[in-house]
Amino acid sequence: MxxxxxxxxxxxxxxxxxxxxxxxxxxxxxxxxxxxxxxxxxxxxxxxxxxxxxxxxxxxxxxxxxxxxxxxxxxxxxxxxxxxxxxxxxxxxxxxxxxxxxxxxxxxxxxxxxxxxxxxxxxxxxxxxxxxxxxxxxxxxxxxxxxxxxxxxxxxxxxxxxxxxxxxxxxxxxxxxxxxxxxxxxxxxxxxSNCGFLVDWSAHMREKFAGAPVKSICMSVDGQETRSEFVITQRGVESGGIYTLSAALVDGLRRHGAATLLVDLLPDMDVPAIVAKLERPRGKQSMANHLRKSLGISGVKLALLHEAARGVLPDHAVTLARLIKAVPIKVTVTAPLDEAISTxxxxxxxxxxxxxxxxxxxxxxxxxxxxxxxxxxxxxxxxxxxxxxxxxxxxxxxxxxxxxxx
Ligand SMILES: Cc1cc2nc3c(=O)[nH]c(=O)nc-3n(C[C@H](O)[C@H](O)[C@H](O)COP(=O)(O)OP(=O)(O)OC[C@H]3O[C@@H](n4cnc5c(N)ncnc54)[C@H](O)[C@@H]3O)c2cc1C
The missing domain is CATH 3.50.50.60 (FAD/NAD(P)-binding domain)
Known part of the structure; x- marks a missing residue:
């Protein structure tokens, strides 16, 4: 020995x-x-x-x-x-x-x-x-x-x-x-750290989309960006990109008591390109069908838009395009410490x-x-x-x- x-x-x-x-x-x-x-x-x-x-x-x-x-x-x-x-x-x-x-x-x-x-x-x-x-x-x-x-x-x-x-x-x-x-x-x-955050989702969002991944997007907090996906939970958001941005979100919560995550649903298109597609005649199609057919926005992404617009999507194409490029998700608090990936x-x-x-x-x-x-x-x-x-x-x-x- x-x-x-x-x-x-x-x-x-x-x-x-x-x-x-x-x-x-x-x-x-x-x-x-x-x-x-x-x-x-x-x-x-x-x-x-x-x-x-x-x-x-x-x-x-x-x-x-x-x-x-x-x-x-x-x-x-x-x-x-x-x-x-x-x-x-x-x-x-x-x-x-x-x-x-x-x-x-x-x-x-x-x-x-x-x-x-x-x-x-x-x-x-x-x-x-x-x-x-x-x-x-x-x-x-x-x-x-x-x-x-x-x-x-x-x-x-x-x-x-x-x-x-x-x-x-x-x-x-x-x-x-x-x-x-x-x-x-x-x-x-x-x-x-590397934790989820709580969001005050509507009952519709919780019931229909808890567990849904939000893919092919870009997210940012205070100018810090990531292209990873994230997951909607019963109580908020977690995983992938959320963990990447968690330090910035925690900083925001500490300084202002709330923090906003901005989700770009179409990171490979700019506002004018989105507007051009939105302004195509849609005939008798509903807005949901128009968004799905012209821009591929449906399911959880459409729900996020509705959530941010409180159920009424803007009629104006430029306003809607801007919302698509920066859907705000207000987080109110971190998920419990014990659930964090790290501390x-x-x-x-x-x-x-x-x-x-x-x-x-x-x-x-x-x-x-x-x-x-x-x-x-x-x-x-x-x-x-x-x-x-x-x-x-x-x-x-x-x-x-x-x-x-x-
Ligand atoms: C779900 C999940 C996924 C993760 N994925 C990744 C990943 O893919 N990549 C990555 O880089 N990191 C990941 N992490 C983080 C990573 O696992 C941790 O940062 C890492 O394990 C910490 O290593 P450590 O040796 O410091 O402590 P730990 O791995 O936490 O080990 C500490 C040990 O100390 C022991 N201990 C504590 N108190 C006492 C005591 N009083 N007496 C005796 N023993 C005690 C514990 O039982 C434990 O075994 C993940 C974490 C989680 C929870």
Whole structure:
């Protein structure tokens, strides 16, 4: 057994990458998780395709992140190219989609996670599922609630990779925040990110179109645009482009108490082209038929127009064309925190040194979504979790090496 051991608490991508880094640096590693099995959120992320990173110009890639510049340095050191090589070393080829999204070739997370856990155990990691970390005892040892009762561990260094505060049923419940605050570590309140938003839909919209995807559109908030689709829900809007614009919508809600999403239903046509089609004689056709035949607007798109026009579409072609190019959807509040794909807030960057060690707790490092940063979906979240996991693992290994050389 190695002379120096580190505890990694949390078995998401950040914790597992920290463990891998520590093992590669010759340290012994115990990995703890509260859940009966490891990496549950990672598995959930892979349910409809594990978008693990994003292949695009490195400067554009880095511009997606909100947080401290240290985060950008870490992602620069372990970004899309490194993740592709890392997957290949696990025997899993990468597939890059048309928009640059990087996935494991078989799309799911489970083969990747299985292979990763085997490799970690082969390298000496000891896995401790069903170990809920409860803080430290008076002697400074880690305390866990485990099947056999309360157990303690006194590692030479600790990496906390406890995740954010959404999808609690997968293990990331944010209950660690008061434990760190009690030790004087600054935290920022959690907030939803990459989340849905509530909209005060009419009963017709809720009943007929909840679950409907709105495709081939362009959306914008305060000048920030995306061409992805979104989904109408019973209570509002979610997925794809909504997540991309969620930071802008959250900013709007925070500043003005409401925010407006503008949906361009015909992003490849300008107003004069739409007007020309609208002004074609429509004979006895209803407006709905005219819109469907001349512009292909029907179903959920027509419903969105009606919703915005409160049921009475403008007669004037230019006014209607302008509405088609910018259908306003007023969002009133974010969907509940627990439903968010990721959360902002957590450990404040000021509480961490350059190596992601908590200034108030020497020998304790943090990684992943539990740190206060934000990024859109599209592979940026897992990339940053792995990058900070690697940085925290290296930080802990450096710290242990320095301690042993004194
Ligand atoms: C539905 C969904 C889809 C997603 N899709 C994508 C995607 O395609 N691409 C992408 O980049 N991101 C995606 N994400 C986000 C991504 O999964 C997370 O950002 C990422 O898993 C966070 O990694 P982490 O290691 O920081 O924390 P987590 O993966 O949340 O892991 C934290 C671990 O800590 C454990 N833990 C917490 N508290 C304790 C405690 N007290 N004691 C012991 N253990 C504890 C938890 O059980 C958990 O296993 C998705 C998220 C969701 C919910």
């Amino acid at each position: 190695n002379a120096q051991r580190a505890a990694v608490i949390g078995s998401g991508p950040a914790g597992l990458m920290a463990a891998e880094t520590l093992l590669a640096r010759g340290m012994g590693v115990d990995i703890y998780d509260a859940m009966p099995s490891f990496g549950r959120k990672f598995l959930m992320a892979g349910k409809s395709g594990l978008n693990i990173s994003h292949a695009e110009d490195p400067d554009v890639f880095l511009s997606r992140y909100r947080g401290d510049t240290r985060l950008q340095e870490m992602v620069r050191a372990f970004g899309a190219a490194e993740i592709v090589s890392w997957m290949e070393a696990l025997g899993i080829a990468a597939h890059t989609g048309p928009t640059g999204r990087v996935f494991p070739e078989m799309m799911k997370a489970s083969p990747l996670l299985r292979g990763w856990l085997v490799r970690l155990q082969d390298a000496g990691a000891v896995l401790h599922p069903k170990h809920r970390w409860q803080g430290w005892n008076a002697d400074g040892a880690l305390v866990f609630d485990a099947p056999e009762g309360s157990v303690t561990a006194a590692p030479d260094a600790t990496v906390l990779a406890l995740g954010g505060a959404s999808w609690k049923r997968l293990g990331s419940d944010g209950a660690w925040a008061p434990l760190l605050e009690a030790k004087g570590a600054e935290t920022v309140p959690f907030g939803p 902002t807030g957590g450990v404040a960057w000021d509480a961490l040194d350059e190596a992601l060690m908590l200034r108030q707790l020497p020998g304790v490092f943090c990684a992943g979504e539990m740190i206060d940063w934000d990024a859109p979906t599209g592979g940026y979240l897992i990339t940053a979790c792995m990058a900070t996991g690697q940085a925290a693992g290296n930080g802990a290994a450096d710290w242990l090496q320095t301690a042993s050389s004194l």
